[in-house]
Amino acid sequence: MRSARDPETPRRDPAAAPTQAMELLGQRWMLRVIWELEPGPLGFLELRRRMDNCSSSMLSVRLQTLQTAGIIVKRPDKSYELTYPGVELGRALERLWVWADRWHDTIAGTGAEGSA
Structure with a gap:
């Protein structure tokens, strides 16, 4: 076992985890899904209705990605809800x-496209 001071021990990149999180959350519709699930579980159709212009296929992909990441879970009744890490993420995103x-007015003036 290598000690923490061993020069051959690979150093953990301190930006790796935040970068990975931002890459995941930066995908279109990810933050919106978390936003909609923050108050409580929703079924696919209700979630889709609240997601405005998000297609069913895109929503399915986003839900699967968030499930794989451990941020949401599909319940036995087929609704989706935030996991404990998802709830913590929601609190951080608040x-x-x-x-x-x-x-908003300053950000909107930069030409940045808003999509929660």
Whole structure:
């Protein structure tokens, strides 16, 4: 077993986990799914209805990706809900949503396209 001071021990990139999280969450519709599930479980059709222009096939892909990541789970009644890590993520994102709401006019002026 190598010690933490052994120069041959690979160093963990401190930006790896946040970068991976941002790559996952930066995919179109990911944040919106989390936003819609934050209050509680929803079935596919209700979630699809709330997702405006998201196609059923895209929603299915996003739900599967979030399940694989451990952020949501499909319940026996076929509805989807946030897992404990998903709830924690929702809490962390609340600050981002507050920030985005506060600075919306500034952000909108940059040409950045908004899609929660």
